[in-house]
Amino acid sequence: MRFIPAILSALILCATSPMVQADSKVVPGSSAVMQLSFAPVVKKTAPAVVNVYSQRKLVEDQSKSGLMEDPFFRRFFGDGGSFGRPRERVASSLGSGVIVDPNGLIVTNNHVIANATDIKVALADKREFEAKVLIADERTDLAVLKIEVPDEQLPALALADSDALEVGDLVLAIGNPFGVGQTVTSGIISALARTRVGVSDYQFFIQTDAAINPGNSGGALVNMNGELVGINTAIFSRSGGSIGIGFAIPTNMVKTVVATAETGGAAIKRPWLGAELQDVSPDIATSLGMARPEGALIVNLHPESPLAKAGLKRGDIVLALEGKPVETAQELGYRSATTAIGATIIVEYQRKGDRKETQMTMIAAPETVARDDTVIKGPNPLSGATLTNLSPAVAEELSLPAELQGVVISKIEKGPAMRFFKRGDVVLDLNGSKIDNVDTLKAALADERNMWRIAINRGGRVLKLAIGG
Template identity: 40%
Template structure:
């Protein structure tokens, strides 16, 4: 039996050591002649870079939609503005620049924070300053005035493969720094509806509440992802966790440090996946990957570059485009004014088109200017990735008429008084024509609903 254990341990050590190029090392350790693989040297190296984050803040309470009814408010003396509640939460972060004291974490960890406290592994505690946040990728950068920090090196997440061993480090349930181990279960997970730009690493390394913003580390001791979400019916780990790839984090972080926000450009195309059937119908190899242009917006950067409906974009700046969401991610990480070389197939022939990424053109409509019932809300065009007509709610002021009516940021209005609308101009005209009451059809979180505004 003892011989069998030694053989199995040796086999595991060999497997782990061969799973990554030049890993930090999995030396054999044990006693009484028995040797076992260990991750201790790796853990000792990287854990000083992972910090615990505690936040305090205030946010508006969710309330029953019935409380938005003006008659109900008046009859039961309900205040116009919902009371704010105090919040406190725990999360994690990773030191990425020791000299400047920069720490990367999730936006959802700090977005409602009035006070951010960072505790290092040596017990030191500092108040952190928010440098920049990007809700669309769920990345945030904070800064602490600390010396002798230990930063972790950022790895190349594009080199990850399914089956690679990884280690997750964070502060689950606020109990303190914890290390878990697993493998990369899948790559380039999209369409989960977690965030606007999705290219997740999926892992079975246990991730739990409080791990958000923590590190996903390769056996090289490099940061390959920032843990951000889990799939769990009871809110706990069931072996499916998601991390933002380090390459995406790096691109977002550069802009957050420089500008405090991400200055996204846009190409101005509507695209769809190049499926096997579609590729066959277009006379292309059925294993060809890419994104097919279904529409080119008038006056857009795409139109100026000469892109056409039916073009298949296969690469951007030599980086392969695997799908429509992959294209959107790559364009979304480019800065306004960046020039990109697009490799595309047109009529079965390959060509390169150079496009300058433009600033988003957003025509905002102030609700109070078109109808007093919509005071406090602003509206704009629906982003191209939503694939629907109508207008999008860009912002809603807390306590405003629009907020009390139940409108939320991100709602997509598809009809007014049961008349479909195609865009901002038609919405404005329809809203102006109805002074006493508006019956709106909304899309919210993928669900349709009616909302009466009066």
Template identity: 45%
Template sequence: MNRRTILTAMVLMAGALAAGQAARAQPLPTDRSDLAYSYAPLVKRVSPAVVNIYTTTTARAQRRLPFPFPGMPLPPQAGERVQNSLGSGVIVRPDGLIVTNAHVVKGADEIRVVLADRRELEAKLLTQDERYDLALLRIDADSEKFPFLEMRDSDSVEVGDIVLAIGNPFGLNQTVTSGIISAVARSAGGVNDSNFFIQTDAAINPGNSGGALVSLDGRLIGINTAIYSQTGGSVGIGFATPSNIVTRMVSLGESGGRIVRPWLGINMQRVTPDLAAGFGLTRPAGLVVKEVHPGGPGYKAGLKRNDVIVALRDLPIDDEASLRFRLATLSVDTVVPVKVIRGGKEVVVDLKLAAPPEDPPRDRSMLEGRQPLTGAGVVNMSPAVADELGLVEYRPGVIVIEVKPGAYAGRFVRPGDMIVAVNGQDVKNVADLKKKITGGVSSVTISREGMVNTVQFR
């Protein structure tokens, strides 16, 4: 083969390779319209349903004269201080029903709503549930039909889905930010009782609370609720209350109701790696049934001790937060399939959900007298009380629900503590506790977050 033949072959091969690459490559844009990719049509469609919320609260203070004369009586004088706050809200019904965060309107004397077209209307607070940090408002403009957002099943979203956050950060007029779903079923302790959120990296800042988290089909998948930040500004970690909780709030709240989480009648424990190995599970997930209350829904459904609950309605249960959330989206008297692992085999039982009973009656009492527990408010624990306090488990006994400011009891007890024993004797109920403290108190045994401690007195 001579030199000319070799060169010709190389040219032909290069041409064929270039042609193949050109065939696989995306076509280059030919004008500006080919470069345009915009959320503008979606924003124009959904943003009219997102509103500004302004609240006015009158805080009462106590004043005294700065330099009183000796012996001069000085009754406190009432002072007033007006506080203004702002937030966002979402219209979810054409009749003017608005969802926002409870902390946006908490204690407000006046609530004003500014629509996207800049009209300002007075809003009426229908109901609020601070445990889930949600509130419902109503506006009215002569029976006008308002733009609103439809709900989307929040269980249908996945990590990586593109979302828009719409609200009014720092009091600015309506602002739109974009991002993705960073996590679903995210636990963010201390934010609300649900403790179950959609996490997004769309910028959320103060003032965004109560605003909309919207999927690209224009439906509401969450109410922007909180941010994780050490500076107060957005660092790309925002939390939204899932729309499935919002839907439940809307269905109950218009009649002034509150979300009641159904009771299963069982005590559970999170599956640890050691427990997973003992139960023959491939990974540590689910909740182990430790105790089944006789006559409760779990007992009637056939749940047994050491069953591992892994799914409710085919939705995975990984921990206590996911169970609380799943239950909060369901109504009492609903029959749900519960998937459990029993003896290494998968079993499905049908469980009829029930309202948590107040049994025994709470017998709320403020402890008094010359003894260490004076100033502590206590009640009998029951499934209903456990639900109100956001507890997964119910244990019979006496629980502290408040401590008066400055009370001696505040040195060693706090709300949420269980009073287990006095002077080494078990406490059965409030009446039993009140009887035991009348004869003098030398020790009090407290259970707090699974830890038991005895405080001695001299």
């Protein structure tokens, strides 16, 4: 217990230091403070950080290899020889995870276990267990695993309120970089609400200068209270190693995924805004008489949108949810995504220069029309694709604008469709017939042709295809 007197003496020295601030957060003011250690925090948190090993099968098409492009080798093996046949191989990957429930619930990154056929978790004491995937969510890049450890309560980390973080707060990153074994690095919160990281749909990350490297993905970012504040997920690096710019998913997003897993859900039900939003640029702020650019401008609203039902209109600027400022459209998406469905929250907004306030009840995206999922077959370019009637719920799942209507390609597994189309393409017209639901599409496909003329909406652009049949 020699550590405690050292802390007490350090606090006394800090209390007399002119650098003490009004709140409880202080900068080092003496040599005694500089000699303090992170060891107690590490001892408390490190046992809850695990290694995640995953294996996946990859099929290699050897007919496309450099050898088979050489006429010399083709002469011996031929076009249809065994050398040219697809061959399976097993690829392994290593990441980290965090135990968030003593009964064996583990959070990691989705990209660590994506498409895995076998997943093992190694605890800090080197015991290994088979893991089952409860949730794998590509949009948040989070996954929840479950291991069975009978008659034992595992060490678990409490989830802190990530909104309470401030730039400059001390944090530790714990994981298994490069597979060398569990490693702890220290740093500070470099920035909050980082966007354009390109890891998940919800671009809202904690940035830290604590060293994060390959293998750290899914590991813990903890505060000085030994609480989880983020899941380490990405680095910014041209060399592949840490250069002091790492990103973590905030725990307030992690909580929504864990809550779904704890209730037995296989898919995450997200709150839905039903709005097309835009950042407020300096020019827009000036034209609207705003002191500075802030908030999310409402460009379009779906009739069923909770914002519309709360009284907001096109042209309004959302400034805060539940007292938490909204600086950008992406931040509004994050704030809403970390709110429970059914919760009633206070929305602050600006309309024609006046700041107003109202209440909004969060809802899930509604299914206004039946999905009517249909796998297309037969001699046509869409063969192999699954077509689905668009509704706000389907649009939300596919990350499409809420106002889109008609028929969307929700899945492509095989067939000619793989050559011409992508998941999320909206079919607008087929051989001159306007496509407004799956039934009209099937009717248009019934007329076999040698040439198919198809118009689709892909990412807001209308593409017109002429495909020979």
